[in-house]
Amino acid sequence: MTHIDLSGLLDQLEHTLSPGGVLRGTDVSGRSAGIWRPDTIAAAAILRPRSTAEVSQVLALCHQHQQPIVTHGGLTGLVGGALTQPDEIVLSLERMNQIEELDRTGRTLTAQAGVPLQAIQDASAAADLLFPLDLGARGSCTIGGNMATNAGGNRVLRYGMARSQLLGLEVVLADGSVVSSMTKMLKNNAGYDIKQMFVGSEGTLGVITRVILRLQPAPASHQVALVACPDFAAVTQILNHLDAAFGGTLSAFEVMWPDFYTLVSDAESGCRAPLGDYPLYVLLDTLGSDPSRDKAQFEDVLGDLLEQGTIVDAVIAQTKQEAAELWALRDNVEQVFRFGQPYLFDVSVPIADMDVYRQRVLAAWEQDFPDGHFYVFGHVGDGNLHFCASVGGYDETIKACLDEGIYGPLKEFHGSISAEHGIGEEKKAWLAACRSDSEIALMRALKTTLDPLTILNRGKVIDI
Amino acid sequence: MTHIDLSGLLDQLEHTLSPGGVLRGTDVSGRSAGIWRPDTIAAAAILRPRSTAEVSQVLALCHQHQQPIVTHGGLTGLVGGALTQPDEIVLSLERMNQIEELDRTGRTLTAQAGVPLQAIQDASAAADLLFPLDLGARGSCTIGGNMATNAGGNRVLRYGMARSQLLGLEVVLADGSVVSSMTKMLKNNAGYDIKQMFVGSEGTLGVITRVILRLQPAPASHQVALVACPDFAAVTQILNHLDAAFGGTLSAFEVMWPDFYTLVSDAESGCRAPLGDYPLYVLLDTLGSDPSRDKAQFEDVLGDLLEQGTIVDAVIAQTKQEAAELWALRDNVEQVFRFGQPYLFDVSVPIADMDVYRQRVLAAWEQDFPDGHFYVFGHVGDGNLHFCASVGGYDETIKACLDEGIYGPLKEFHGSISAEHGIGEEKKAWLAACRSDSEIALMRALKTTLDPLTILNRGKVIDI
Numbered sequence A, B: 001m002t003h004i005d006l007s008g009l010l011d012q013l014e015h016t017l018s019p020g021g022v023l024r025g026t027d028v029s030g031r032s033a034g035i036w037r038p039d040t041i042a043a044a045a046i047l048r049p050r051s052t053a054e055v056s057q058v059l060a061l062c063h064q065h066q067q068p069i070v071t072h073g074g075l076t077g078l079v080g081g082a083l084t085q086p087d088e089i090v091l092s093l094e095r096m097n098q099i100e101e102l103d104r105t106g107r108t109l110t111a112q113a114g115v116p117l118q119a120i121q122d123a124s125a126a127a128d129l130l131f132p133l134d135l136g137a138r139g140s141c142t143i144g145g146n147m148a149t150n151a152g153g154n155r156v157l158r159y160g161m162a163r164s165q166l167l168g169l170e171v172v173l174a175d176g177s178v179v180s181s182m183t184k185m186l187k188n189n190a191g192y193d194i195k196q197m198f199v200g201s202e203g204t205l206g207v208i209t210r211v212i213l214r215l216q217p218a219p220a221s222h223q224v225a226l227v228a229c230p231d232f233a234a235v236t237q238i239l240n241h242l243d244a245a246f247g248g249t250l251s252a253f254e255v256m257w258p259d260f261y262t263l264v265s266d267a268e269s270g271c272r273a274p275l276g277d278y279p280l281y282v283l284l285d286t287l288g289s290d291p292s293r294d295k296a297q298f299e300d301v302l303g304d305l306l307e308q309g310t311i312v313d314a315v316i317a318q319t320k321q322e323a324a325e326l327w328a329l330r331d332n333v334e335q336v337f338r339f340g341q342p343y344l345f346d347v348s349v350p351i352a353d354m355d356v357y358r359q360r361v362l363a364a365w366e367q368d369f370p371d372g373h374f375y376v377f378g379h380v381g382d383g384n385l386h387f388c389a390s391v392g393g394y395d396e397t398i399k400a401c402l403d404e405g406i407y408g409p410l411k412e413f414h415g416s417i418s419a420e421h422g423i424g425e426e427k428k429a430w431l432a433a434c435r436s437d438s439e440i441a442l443m444r445a446l447k448t449t450l451d452p453l454t455i456l457n458r459g460k461v462i463d464i
Helices: A006-016 A052-064 A117-126 A143-148 A232-245 A258-265 A291-308 A320-331 A333-339 A351-368 A396-413 A428-433 A437-450 B006-016 B052-064 B117-126 B143-148 B232-245 B258-265 B291-308 B320-330 B333-339 B351-368 B396-413 B428-433 B437-450
Strands: A045-047 A069-072 A089-092 A099-103 A108-112 A166-172 A178-181 A207-214 A221-229 A250-256 A280-288 A313-316 A343-348 A373-378 A384-390 B045-047 B069-072 B089-092 B099-103 B108-112 B166-172 B178-181 B207-214 B221-229 B250-256 B280-288 B313-316 B343-348 B373-378 B384-390
Touching: A006 A045, A006 A052, A052 A069, A052 A089, A052 A166, A052 A207, A099 A117, A108 A117, A117 A143, A143 A207, A178 B437, A221 A232, A221 A291, A221 A320, A232 A250, A232 A280, A232 A291, A232 A351, A250 A258, A250 A320, A258 A280, A258 A320, A258 A333, A258 A373, A280 A291, A280 A320, A291 A313, A291 B291, A333 A373, A333 A384, A343 A396, A351 A373, A351 A384, A351 A396, A396 A428, A428 A437, A437 B178, A437 B437, B006 B045, B006 B052, B052 B069, B052 B089, B052 B166, B052 B207, B099 B117, B108 B117, B117 B143, B143 B207, B221 B232, B221 B291, B221 B320, B232 B250, B232 B280, B232 B291, B232 B351, B250 B258, B250 B320, B258 B280, B258 B320, B258 B333, B258 B373, B280 B291, B280 B320, B291 B313, B333 B373, B333 B384, B343 B396, B351 B373, B351 B384, B351 B396, B396 B428, B428 B437
Parallel strands: A045 A089, A069 A089, B045 B089, B069 B089
Antiparallel strands: A099 A108, A108 A207, A166 A178, A166 A207, A221 A280, A221 A313, A250 A280, A250 A373, A343 A384, A373 A384, B099 B108, B108 B207, B166 B178, B166 B207, B221 B280, B221 B313, B250 B280, B250 B373, B343 B384, B373 B384
16 A cells, blocks of 8 residues: 555545546535534545546545545435545536436336436426435435435335345445446346345445446326224235235225324425324325226225224315325425424334334433424335424434334334434434344445445444 | 264264264165155264254264265256255254144244145145245255245236235254344344345255244235237247236246247147147236225236237137136146156246257257257246257257357357256356356355355355
8 A cells, every 4th residue: 555645645646537537625514414414514525426437446545535425316325324534625517417228129228326216207207207205305315325225115015125126236335346237137146146235235335436327117096095994903904905906006005193184284394184084094095097097996995994983074176286285294294393303214114013013212302391393204115214303403413312222112013113214323222222232233244245444424324 | 073984973873963963874864855756865874853943963073073964855956956966964844843833913924844835835825824935846955955946837927926924933053053033024124134135045055944924915816828829029029027916916927939839739638729820829827805896807908919910819718727728838848758868957048048048959959959849938937948858868968968058159149047946066067157257256255155165055046
């Protein structure tokens, strides 16, 4: 290893990258650290390669000098996975933002990692195809970040998570070597499926530079309803019933408990409440192929459930506008900011245990924070709950107490501390609540193999 | 390391395992080496552990003595992935054959790795649920083998490959350490998804001992048709059209070229030909939720295609019996044995290039083997083609020549030498035809990390 200081390394990188490739000083400190965060980026520089070759050169140099790197996509993460130390360098993929090909017959899209999710959705829609991955941050998040974090979102029930949409990828390893696995094949059992290692690794095992995505036929029909249930047992019953009845077209099954429903539909919320007071609300969404048949079936199925009493009230959207209004309730999550900066949690729990678990968490939190405001909702069809807690303060001690309340009981229910948000820096201390020691040891072995000098997103996901 | 000979090691293993745990002599050599193979097992012993703890003890001992091990499931593989050398030891999971739990609400099934696929399908069906993985070898293959090889089969188009059905697994590493990742969560982004490494690794990275599977709602309706197309362009057109029109319920799209269709439906075949002579035949299958609506829609959609001329003839099954008869044609693959032991190939090619590729392969083969019989069919909806070649002989020289004809052109089309059968021993020499050097280097790094002494299924998939 040649010895060189950080400033000398940055000079070398300046020569390596195309013009505008190295930002320093206020070009760094003037940038937000994330779209949900109040602070700005603290890092020695932001590198902006224009090509895979440039990413490779950057990593080779940084590897040579044991210089830690943090890869940045759209900075929409919720677990501190993109945070930097002042002596670290950011590798931003913002200038690698080209959609390279859309193959209509093969239904694939090839893109550089820095393309925003929405640009991929739009390009697919323009070709009468669907890229099904969808989340609130669609305008800012990038496809590379989506894959690096195995993003979930609104249509997992039908189409699976980001992992399921990925056919091929190109990744640059810590030492700068480029691994090309750019296949379009749906089925490919020719050796280990190495792309799987990088999906969900949060930038700690390599830098994803290009992807080949699987596109789906565009759905021709969209049915949306909000229904009310008498109790949680009915929720699990209708989930299994609807998943069967709609033959694979059920794409969202979003449950809202009354506190959340009231918050997002009260006079201050900007939305109106389409249903009165009930024990539980479920937003249903199907994506089908036949508008008239699907609508008739949707109404029949919900009608039967009403007759049986498994649902006690329902409103079915008759227009796109009404469908959007029902979704706006579920998406009106910003209302939880009404009582100060909230803490957001994202857990998985078996559906059978979900309500018991929820009650246990809330009981603990209410005891510790009697004046707190707590809201629960989530992608229950996927086993995924979101909890929001506003307790009139925001510091490490409060966070630790809330963490204990929500992650503590998870082990007993064999849940996960992160359904879709990842681990990053924030949840690292709790990883052992849902991963065995043997799993963590294996993660460490993988990390050590792929990044022996620990230069990639150091201190995230697991400690080495 | 203590020095010990193979016989001493087997004595130790005899003490370690429960009674009947070590087979030797004719108990080994009397067993078939595979359900498609004429030879018997040549190995020093067959170990039959009853529990994960026993598997762990076996591997710890073998690791200590650098004793190579080959894991056996149902021995239904087609690429020599379970072959042994005389001084190797077989680790058979045949006594780990318990279904441990079926969770109706959570729709999961927990099983030991040695449970046959069909037993899992049957248990799921008895609970009015579906385990969608399905292949011809269902009665013999085991769920551990299915996961170790990432099996494909008949319903990949709708439900994905084996990988997509797996929620959790338990695996024993080469050194005997047990990694438990037995989660039921659909969404779990808590650290690296380490189970992905073992799916499709063909027993070279660890021994899968238990799995948690995702079950699906049982489909209430099943539509099957055989249609004829005027040319291959029509085939790609109707695939995209039907996938959209049937809104995700299209579960099989199996193409047969005329040579194959004639072979499996002629006077000697045991089947009858439901359609006359056409350039191409497609077997369509949908699994839906609403028998009457689905049937009407199926008939409408096919009627429209007939009117447009994209399909030129069609027969729609009206009864379960008729549906079974149409599938019997596609499944009548044994007819290819009529002209002697055939060679079977399993490749992926982009659909747009499929017919050109097929013509190129057949031209090469026909030149080398003017009297050969060649048949092509496959899961075209998944980009997967099967080729059968009967050339009046079966030896390494012939195999090499056929390999050259089929794998040689694949690189140009960016296809895969193995869509679903894996690499095993047979395809190892051709891996570089569809995997980059960088991918293979990464596979090696993974193998070296997880099995540093190369005791697990030595010589399969990649050379170290």
